Amino acid sequence: MNLSVQFETMIAMIVMGWIFGALLDTYQRFLQRPTRSRWITFISDVIFWCLYAGFLFYSLYKINYGEIRVYVFLAALCGFAAYQALFKSIYLKILEWIILFFTKISILIKKTIYFLLIWPVVILCKWMINCISLMGTGVITLAKMCLHLLLFIGKVIFFPVGLILKLLPLRIRNKIADINKKIAGVFLLTKNQLINITKRWNK
Incomplete structure (x- = not known):
């Protein structure tokens, strides 16, 4: 060498x-x-x-x-x-200094990715959930109003019928009363289900 x-x-x-x-x-x-x-x-x-x-x-x-x-x-x-x-x-x-520089760069990149990609998706998902919840609440409220309206119309329509039924024999009136209770039970069950669904949506 x-x-x-x-x-x-x-x-x-x-x-x-x-x-x-x-x-x-x-x-x-x-x-x-x-x-x-x-x-x-x-x-x-x-x-x-x-x-x-x-x-x-x-x-x-x-x-x-x-x-x-x-x-x-x-x-x-x-x-x-x-x-x-x-x-x-x-x-x-x-x-x-180099470690600090790259640490700040990585934090900046993470924040940029979050605010440009993740945050808009989160906001959009929340907005869609709120819209669906609002629509569901509106539909349920409308259904309840329709049900109350139907009950009111039914009472108005069947009021004269009720007067006529009082003139019928007792045995026939009892049968009609049983049918009326069954129909009222169905309407009451439907009303309770709508109320429960509304409470769940509001949560």
């Missing part, structure tokens, strides 16, 4: 050390280790270290075909130390 390749390898490993520091802080920020269970933390750590190790050795292979020397690890350690000393605080502030 000639001098230029060694120099490129050192620079690349310094950069990889810096990248490792940034990735580690990003990983720790999103993992929120105190709130996670141990087995989730363990699995996440294994995945993180495997991915970074693969990325590191892939970069090393692209530069010097995977030759590992002591200075490779020293250069990566120097890059990580430089990140910790010079760039960590700046990077964490930028990271928090």
Whole structure:
């Protein structure tokens, strides 16, 4: 391995050390280790270290075909130390700003979707339910009015008939009275059903 390749390898490993520091802080920020269970933390750590190790050795292979020397690890350690000393605080502030920015963007998108798609559908459904309820109440009220009108007309029509029936023999009047009770019972049952339906609609 000639001098230029060694120099490129050192620079690349310094950069990889810096990248490792940034990735580690990003990983720790999103993992929120105190709130996670141990087995989730363990699995996440294994995945993180495997991915970074693969990325590191892939970069090393692209530069010097995977030759590992002591200075490779020293250069990566120097890059990580430089990140910790010079760039960590700046990077964490930028990271928090980026997280806050995308959080606000996601909230804005959610509100936009809600007010453009969900809210109009909810309002339309409520309006349709109110219209159906109003129509049902109107139909039931009209049916009740018609029933009262029919009862009134029946009383007016059958009033002379009642006077005539008083002149009939008692046995015939009793039979007619039984028929009249049955008819009145049907009308009363229909009236009660309409009242119950009206109460349910009003709820």
